[in-house]
Amino acid sequence: MLRGLWKVSVSPHVRSNESVEKIMWTVVACLVPPLVLSVFIFGIQTLIITVVSVISCVAVEAISQKCLGRKITVRDGSAVITGMLIAFVIPPGVNYLLPVLGAVMAIYIGKHLLGGIGYNIFNPALLARAFMVATFPVAMTSAWLPPLQDMAIFSYLGTPLDAITTATPLALIKEQGMAAFTAQYGAAPNFYTDFFLGWRPGCIGETSGLLIVLGGLYLLYRGYITWHIPVSVIGSVALLSWAFGGETLFSGDPILAVLSGGILLGAFFMANDYVTCPTNKKGQLIYGIGIGVLTVLIRLKGGYPEGICYAILLMNPVSSVFDNWFKPQRFAPPLPLQGGEK
Amino acid sequence: MESLLTFPKGGVHPPEAKELTADLPVEEMVVSAELEIILGQHIGAPCTPTVLLKDHVAEGAMIGEVVKGLGVPLHAPAAGTIKSFGMSAHPMRVSAPSITIKTDPDAFPRQYEKSDWQPLSAEELLKKVHGAGIVGVGGAGFPTHVKLNPPPNNPVDTLILNGAECEPYITADYRQMLEAGAEIVEGAKIILKILGIKKCLIGIENNKPEAIKRMTAAAAAAATTEYQISVQTLQVKYPQGSEKQLIQTLTGRKVPAFALPSAVGVVVHNVSTTKAIYDAIVLGKPLYEKIVTISGKGIKRPANLRVKVGTRISDIVDYLGGVTPELSKIIMGGPMMGFAVSSLDIPVTKTTSSILFLSEEEIDTSPHSQCIRCGWCLEACPMGLEPKEIAIHVEAGRPEGTGQFGVFECFECGCCAYVCPAKRPLVQFIRLAKMKAKH
Ligand code: SF4
Ligand code: SF4
Numbered sequence: 096m097l098r099g100l101w102k103v104s105v106s107p108h109v110r111s112n113e114s115v116e117k118i119m120w121t122v123v124a125c126l127v128p129p130l131v132l133s134v135f136i137f138g139i140q141t142l143i144i145t146v147v148s149v150i151s152c153v154a155v156e157a158i159s160q161k162c163l164g165r166k167i168t169v170r171d172g173s174a175v176i177t178g179m180l181i182a183f184v185i186p187p188g189v190n191y192l193l194p195v196l197g198a199v200m201a202i203y204i205g206k207h208l209l210g211g212i213g214y215n216i217f218n219p220a221l222l223a224r225a226f227m228v229a230t231f232p233v234a235m236t237s238a239w240l241p242p243l244q245d246m247a248i249f250s251y252l253g254t255p256l257d258a259i260t261t262a263t264p265l266a267l268i269k270e271q272g273m274a275a276f277t278a279q280y281g282a283a284p285n286f287y288t289d290f291f292l293g294w295r296p297g298c299i300g301e302t303s304g305l306l307i308v309l310g311g312l313y314l315l316y317r318g319y320i321t322w323h324i325p326v327s328v329i330g331s332v333a334l335l336s337w338a339f340g341g342e343t344l345f346s347g348d349p350i351l352a353v354l355s356g357g358i359l360l361g362a363f364f365m366a367n368d369y370v371t372c373p374t375n376k377k378g379q380l381i382y383g384i385g386i387g388v389l390t391v392l393i394r395l396k397g398g399y400p401e402g403i404c405y406a407i408l409l410m411n412p413v414s415s416v417f418d419n420w421f422k423p424q425r426f427a428p429p430l431p432l433q434g435g436e437k
Numbered sequence: 438m439e440s441l442l443t444f445p446k447g448g449v450h451p452p453e454a455k456e457l458t459a460d461l462p463v464e465e466m467v468v469s470a471e472l473e474i475i476l477g478q479h480i481g482a483p484c485t486p487t488v489l490l491k492d493h494v495a496e497g498a499m500i501g502e503v504v505k506g507l508g509v510p511l512h513a514p515a516a517g518t519i520k521s522f523g524m525s526a527h528p529m530r531v532s533a534p535s536i537t538i539k540t541d542p543d544a545f546p547r548q549y550e551k552s553d554w555q556p557l558s559a560e561e562l563l564k565k566v567h568g569a570g571i572v573g574v575g576g577a578g579f580p581t582h583v584k585l586n587p588p589p590n591n592p593v594d595t596l597i598l599n600g601a602e603c604e605p606y607i608t609a610d611y612r613q614m615l616e617a618g619a620e621i622v623e624g625a626k627i628i629l630k631i632l633g634i635k636k637c638l639i640g641i642e643n644n645k646p647e648a649i650k651r652m653t654a655a656a657a658a659a660a661t662t663e664y665q666i667s668v669q670t671l672q673v674k675y676p677q678g679s680e681k682q683l684i685q686t687l688t689g690r691k692v693p694a695f696a697l698p699s700a701v702g703v704v705v706h707n708v709s710t711t712k713a714i715y716d717a718i719v720l721g722k723p724l725y726e727k728i729v730t731i732s733g734k735g736i737k738r739p740a741n742l743r744v745k746v747g748t749r750i751s752d753i754v755d756y757l758g759g760v761t762p763e764l765s766k767i768i769m770g771g772p773m774m775g776f777a778v779s780s781l782d783i784p785v786t787k788t789t790s791s792i793l794f795l796s797e798e799e800i801d802t803s804p805h806s807q808c809i810r811c812g813w814c815l816e817a818c819p820m821g822l823e824p825k826e827i828a829i830h831v832e833a834g835r836p837e838g839t840g841q842f843g844v845f846e847c848f849e850c851g852c853c854a855y856v857c858p859a860k861r862p863l864v865q866f867i868r869l870a871k872m873k874a875k876h
Contacts, residue, residue, distance in 0.1 A: 104766075104777055104802070105868070106772070106775055106776065106849070106851050107451075107773045107774070107851030108766060108773075108793075108795065108800050109799070109801060109855065110801035110803070110854070110855055110857075110860060111449070111858075113813075113856070113858045114803070115806060115858045115859050117858070118811075166806075168806065212807055212809055213809050213810055213859075214807070369809050369810050369811040369812070370809055370810050372810075374810055374811070374812030374815055375812070375815065422823070423822070423823060424821045425694070425821040425843060425846070426681065426819065426821050426846065427691035427692060428693060428694060429693055429695050430693045430694075
């Protein structure tokens, strides 16, 4: 008879058609345009580095899960995102083996040894970056490439890869002062467009601000992220850079501050990584401001010209604290007399 | 465009799926050869039978009475003889004591005459409501006479009629509003008289424009200076029909945790319960029939059926021409809060508002994974609870600690599990936490 032919499980019996896979692959898709532009800006090796990084991450994820006896979930796309982000935060002139190392650090140590997706405290890609900066400081801070002239990617193909070192705009300002920066890029606002499009030295995926923002806006439109973290990070970086980034108070260039370095990538694709950011909106705002403050502090006072990577890593473990501070607002508390009654 | 009323926090918008049955008028199902009437139909004490084996009973005759505790009497849904006292399959309790009636195929349906209720006092009306065995026909089945008799220290000023019907698929209340609008409004007047108040708000979701139109007309036709009855249009959002959310939407008042609506001066009744009150008072007809929406791609002929309490699902399936090969899951109630059933022997009770025969494509059976901390469940929860924390604690074997995340305020609406991209069975974890944390 019919008995037992159908399924019995608990409510709700219908589910939204969102899934972890869908979210992750959408994020991957949003990272593709900045990558493509990066290939045009820096040449084909950025693509090679990214592919190496992605393949390493997926492989390390599969191997880690196999070794730890977990279900293999490489198809959910989260390792692909990590792979892309690792590539995005390294200079385009590094050795191709560097991202392999980064992948092991990010996925095996940063993700799986700490409990797997949902339990890792630190953003794996940024952990990898911090690790690579510590182990290969020279490559990570000097293997920059200047943007190619006039779509020179095609003439570039086949030429041997020499890291043509050149300072990133932030390093230039930090090491040689504003005068050297102006000498190379001109005075504001002439360089804004170049910077916004990504026509400047920098990490592989960081420079194309326009496409990063477009990707971020698409994620906002899909409801996968909310405005809280991007706005609080970018807003606080801009405000503090304007206030304290210049020779005198309130003479800094907030636009330059936001367009240089990895602020936009960090704000849209790293600081708001679900697993490592607070889940409460109020907590997210404070968290984003914390990242902004630390970024500007590191930029102005620290040894590195770039700050957002460490700022996010420093704030990551505080996420759960914010979640404990800011609880969702309960519908209505029990009446005092009946408190605790069930 | 006018802005529609709704509750401010949480909620989801599952596909409405009402088109399968929305345009089907209520159809009278033939009386089954046997009816299994569960003695405990609702929250509160079960009934004790007042009939003996082989007794002949008339339609509407009392067959069970509450001896002790909170409850309402039971009536024979059709004329017949008492065949047995036994156990029936039950969607929530596995099995429950019941009375089986062998119906008399030659009996004519009993006819009821209208009578004037105006001269009756509030106490007399209340007694009749109790005597007719009325419980809330939409949800858990709270005895209606208790709701109509709020504690004296909480003065009530507003009656809300719940016509939201926010669960997908179900169209029973909708059809009731289209076909018995005047009776519902009359029922509202009876309730207002019992409560001794004037104001009644009828909340209907915006996806039922026809119901809004008919109910507005019915309310206008019945308008007197004595009663203020008005229809309020609500935004389509699940769980708009939840009592607390509805009260907040329509009055801005928040019912405190573990308190009754009367604590904020409100009494809420479902529109179909109100119709049952009309039947009881004006016609003298006890509650022993239900309008049940039978829907989903797994049934040959979806319908809005008027069925006798005690009708087995199997009889309904036979009456509607059987199931389709796509059938994958059978649910009593809506897809958000209903119970999946494992047996077709389960009989309809006073609180059954739908039986859904869903196909594989209509349900979700994807496996779940670890929480990715997206926070969507926190956003979706209309009660401001922390489903993700409750689930993590239960998984880690610490259900006792979940009270702090509000596990006892959860009414299992399912919004959190609906949105979770990791497909975590959050409601299941919450139920476990409730069971374990109590003991
Ligand atoms: S925790 Fe309970 S009340 Fe909140 S959304 Fe989940 S099921 Fe609904
Ligand atoms: S919706 Fe699911 S994955 Fe997201 S936080 Fe809640 S339980 Fe975790």
